[in-house]
Amino acid sequence: MLFAVMNVTPQKKRLRASPSSLFSIKFTQINQWCRFAPLFLLFSSFFSCLSSAATLNVPYIHSGAITQDNHGFIWLATRNGLVRHDSENDIIISNNNKNWPLPFNWVNDIEVIEDNKLLVATETHKLWIFDTTTGEATEVPVDIHHNSVYQVTAHQGMYYLNVHYKLYRINPLTQVTEVIADDVEISFLEHTKEHVYIATADGVFKVVDSTLEQVAVGPISTMSASESALVIAKGNQLITLSDDNKRNSIRVNSTLTALTASHDMHSIIAVDNLGEIHKYQLSDLTALSHNYPKIKTARVETIYHDSTGVLWILSNRGIEKVMRSIAKNIPKVFDVDINAIALTMHKNQLILGSYGAGLSTLSKTSQLIPAEINQNFTARAKFITDVYADDSYIYVATFDGLWQFDSINKTLERVPFANNNLLLLSMRYKDGALYLATNANGLIKFDLTSKQIDYHINGELLSSAEVLDILPLSNNKLWAATSVGIDMIDTDKNIITPIERFGEAKVISLLEYQGKVFATTNGDGLFIFNMQGELLSHIAKNIVFAFMTYINNEIWIAARPGLYRLNPDTYQLTLVPNTEQYSFSKKQVLLNDKVYASHYGGILEVPLTIENSINAKILISKTTVSGKTQLLNKTINIDSPNDVVTLELASLDFRTGQKKKFKYQINGKDWNNTNGSQLTLTGLSSGEYNIEIMGTNSLGEWSKYKAYADINVAYPWYAHPNSQVIYIIFFVLSAAYACWLLYLRSRSIHHVHQLLNNEIENQSQSKSNIRRKLLQVQSLINEQCQDQHDASMIDGSGINESKTDDKAIRTIQSLIDECLNDLTSKKPEIVPNKLSESTLSIALPYLAEYFHQQYHVLMKLELNVEDDRIDHAMQTVIYRIIYEAISAAIKNGNGGIFVVNIQIANNKIWLRITDNEQSFAQFSSKINFDMAMYYIRQVAKKFNATFHTYDNQERGSEMILSIPLEKFS
Numbered sequence: 001m002l003f004a005v006m007n008v009t010p011q012k013k014r015l016r017a018s019p020s021s022l023f024s025i026k027f028t029q030i031n032q033w034c035r036f037a038p039l040f041l042l043f044s045s046f047f048s049c050l051s052s053a054a055t056l057n058v059p060y061i062h063s064g065a066i067t068q069d070n071h072g073f074i075w076l077a078t079r080n081g082l083v084r085h086d087s088e089n090d091i092i093i094s095n096n097n098k099n100w101p102l103p104f105n106w107v108n109d110i111e112v113i114e115d116n117k118l119l120v121a122t123e124t125h126k127l128w129i130f131d132t133t134t135g136e137a138t139e140v141p142v143d144i145h146h147n148s149v150y151q152v153t154a155h156q157g158m159y160y161l162n163v164h165y166k167l168y169r170i171n172p173l174t175q176v177t178e179v180i181a182d183d184v185e186i187s188f189l190e191h192t193k194e195h196v197y198i199a200t201a202d203g204v205f206k207v208v209d210s211t212l213e214q215v216a217v218g219p220i221s222t223m224s225a226s227e228s229a230l231v232i233a234k235g236n237q238l239i240t241l242s243d244d245n246k247r248n249s250i251r252v253n254s255t256l257t258a259l260t261a262s263h264d265m266h267s268i269i270a271v272d273n274l275g276e277i278h279k280y281q282l283s284d285l286t287a288l289s290h291n292y293p294k295i296k297t298a299r300v301e302t303i304y305h306d307s308t309g310v311l312w313i314l315s316n317r318g319i320e321k322v323m324r325s326i327a328k329n330i331p332k333v334f335d336v337d338i339n340a341i342a343l344t345m346h347k348n349q350l351i352l353g354s355y356g357a358g359l360s361t362l363s364k365t366s367q368l369i370p371a372e373i374n375q376n377f378t379a380r381a382k383f384i385t386d387v388y389a390d391d392s393y394i395y396v397a398t399f400d401g402l403w404q405f406d407s408i409n410k411t412l413e414r415v416p417f418a419n420n421n422l423l424l425l426s427m428r429y430k431d432g433a434l435y436l437a438t439n440a441n442g443l444i445k446f447d448l449t450s451k452q453i454d455y456h457i458n459g460e461l462l463s464s465a466e467v468l469d470i471l472p473l474s475n476n477k478l479w480a481a482t483s484v485g486i487d488m489i490d491t492d493k494n495i496i497t498p499i500e501r502f503g504e505a506k507v508i509s510l511l512e513y514q515g516k517v518f519a520t521t522n523g524d525g526l527f528i529f530n531m532q533g534e535l536l537s538h539i540a541k542n543i544v545f546a547f548m549t550y551i552n553n554e555i556w557i558a559a560r561p562g563l564y565r566l567n568p569d570t571y572q573l574t575l576v577p578n579t580e581q582y583s584f585s586k587k588q589v590l591l592n593d594k595v596y597a598s599h600y601g602g603i604l605e606v607p608l609t610i611e612n613s614i615n616a617k618i619l620i621s622k623t624t625v626s627g628k629t630q631l632l633n634k635t636i637n638i639d640s641p642n643d644v645v646t647l648e649l650a651s652l653d654f655r656t657g658q659k660k661k662f663k664y665q666i667n668g669k670d671w672n673n674t675n676g677s678q679l680t681l682t683g684l685s686s687g688e689y690n691i692e693i694m695g696t697n698s699l700g701e702w703s704k705y706k707a708y709a710d711i712n713v714a715y716p717w718y719a720h721p722n723s724q725v726i727y728i729i730f731f732v733l734s735a736a737y738a739c740w741l742l743y744l745r746s747r748s749i750h751h752v753h754q755l756l757n758n759e760i761e762n763q764s765q766s767k768s769n770i771r772r773k774l775l776q777v778q779s780l781i782n783e784q785c786q787d788q789h790d791a792s793m794i795d796g797s798g799i800n801e802s803k804t805d806d807k808a809i810r811t812i813q814s815l816i817d818e819c820l821n822d823l824t825s826k827k828p829e830i831v832p833n834k835l836s837e838s839t840l841s842i843a844l845p846y847l848a849e850y851f852h853q854q855y856h857v858l859m860k861l862e863l864n865v866e867d868d869r870i871d872h873a874m875q876t877v878i879y880r881i882i883y884e885a886i887s888a889a890i891k892n893g894n895g896g897i898f899v900v901n902i903q904i905a906n907n908k909i910w911l912r913i914t915d916n917e918q919s920f921a922q923f924s925s926k927i928n929f930d931m932a933m934y935y936i937r938q939v940a941k942k943f944n945a946t947f948h949t950y951d952n953q954e955r956g957s958e959m960i961l962s963i964p965l966e967k968f969s
Contacts, residue, residue: 064301064314065109069132070116072307072617072652077107082120082130086621086650088660088677093135099629100135109151119159121149127161135631142170143177151189155196162186167198181212190225194243197230199223204232215241224259224268226282231259231268238270238285250285258300263307271300271313277322291324308614310654323655325578330362332602341598343589346389346407350589350596353384353396359405362603368407376412377403386426388434390448395434397424402436402446417446417453430472437467443480455491462487463498471510471517479517481507486519488533499533509547511555513568520545520557540573546585551595552608558584563597563604574699575658576606616653618695618707623647636711641686645711647679649693657698664693686715752934778816785809835879839867843879844900855890857898864903874963877943878902878911881936885913885959888932893919895956911961920957923949
């Protein structure tokens, strides 16, 4: 992890090699195993050199100033600017930073004040306020005699400055600068809730109004303050001065060089000149137990306790992060090439099987296993790969077969069965039998009751003759982990079924839990199968795991490096804190509520009850939008989907552990894993996006805290929601207009149907009524004529008048007879409504004569175009329109004079029909029309013609129709 701020001290690089699996190579002789001893010695030396304090290779920090802001970031004051650390990445804010430039580099001191701001004391530019959310720095106007501010603190709205032999007090509101003390060399500047204190070579002083009041005499080694008390280390004394004037002190065994209040302000943490860390109750200075290890001796300048329990040590060696250790390391190194240790528990004692030195116990005073007992082993049998304790026997799997130690009789012998000299890699116990995994001869089931072999499955029948682990199940079924995969074996049916291989690394260990089989691998993480061999899940990829044990409802897994705990129900994998510095391989053992796990440097003792998990704050530490960067995060507005949004993610757990993992979801959809601690989004379509981000802590546990980001992608003008409202209104209006047109059309069609029905019904009824009435008229006229004729014959008068009347009557009778004949006749009337094979110049005069004879109207013709200029089809259409229009005008109006004008202009045929009355005025109606009007409109629509009617008031009405000539081309 890069956390370097200055290049005064060069970074040291380490060449690291990951250990190989203990069971990854076949061995048939001791000498072959010994060839790999230097490699394992390298692993052992590497992991043993790590300490429980994680050293950050940061150069010397001049002021030794460190603090944690309200968000949870760690801030450091350095000669190269301000450094913000988020447990994984650093941001150096200085005059070389183009995103957040500062006018200065050298920072002496920092303190968090209200509104997420830092009070910054500089070496060259006096006093500044830095906004941790925006990265902006603002100078504080101060009237001081020097540019260098060595220390600064804020108290009750005032700023107190240590400036070159003077103590200043600044009122930031009135910008008034006041000198509190002159000609004084200040070594420490602290404040409690009520008071401000300084320390000099003469003692400790409290600021009272504008003067100093001495509260401790003589030089001190260090001091610190909590909310309510000042803590002073002076010689072999530790002193507290509370705000209510209570004084308390205790004697300490060594000089304390640095003090800090704990994060909860309930205790004081101290470091002495020997590197020992001490913890005291703040109220009464009672010594408290803690799990912080000893640090290397150094000149400690400042210590700081953060919210995650990490103790930061700023010394002349740089920065160290010291974590509390819940595990106790018990060094145990045998005089062998590879210090691998197999464990078991027998008679409440821990039994150790060495990889070359035989059996022993952890306790040096134990008499359970005599020291001389190992002389009974053969040379190869001293290489122990696994141990198991049962009743009074301890069974030992070795390079030279299976051995048993009688803890009652203190005897050791080889278990008597045939060919018991094979190289065994591991063994499992189930239902009174031991299952032995061999290096090159398959697997063996040995019955402990009968002391006989139940069966031996040769290596030729398995996927590989090298068996690394065996998982016995019920119903005489078992799984075998070989060097090339996993075999499922049914011993009743003699069926061996290999499971599909999902990785390249060897399977090291198998464990069954509630119908699931867990399989650890040497580099591919952990696979989970159902009992049919189907893969359910694959987790912790790329971690080198070894053997595992089910303890207290959890699966404890050895790894290189680290010791892990797995929840078999949720698959939550957790690293045991401070175990990442060790390399584990063998099975774990539970003894007296403690888990013992062997590593290449000894035994690690871990209590079952581990400290509560820390829910680390998950934040967006930096946001970059199309090259523009900002600290933290706020609502992001981008113009187009082409913009790139990059979110730097941080899990503010500063403990050393697993690499942090993050996942995110957009608008409540599926969770997606990020690539490292960076989330890059591009190609977002227009709209609003709500992003929710989760992260893990240093133990690999998902935190309950989440980070959030809102991204608004601008809409193009035509797709903006406001535009969509306009589109909706336009669509509604268009739909309404379409509905209105459909309504008109339906009314029109209904009217046409009604006209046709009425015409059909009325025609027959009218004919019948007219015929009856005409017959009555004829009868009456005949009777009247007979009476008049008789009277004239009697008196002989009025003969001439009678003759005249007879002539009129005969005319009337003739017309009536004609009407009756027409009504009675079933011959169709010949109507000239079609042009047929004729032309307009010939047919229109005939049509005019027809209208004159039939309806006694006058039709004048103005044909200003020759027939050959008009297509015959168009002549047919024009003729029919003229016929229909005049017929409708005659039937529905009272016009008597019609003028028909036809001419060609602007590549159109213009047809104008005028009437001396208002016959064409009603042609504009959309609902009340007859069949002639309907026909004319359909023709106009078909030929893209323009149709208009005009009411000329007193001068009559007219209809104008223009038809494009190209429609007939």
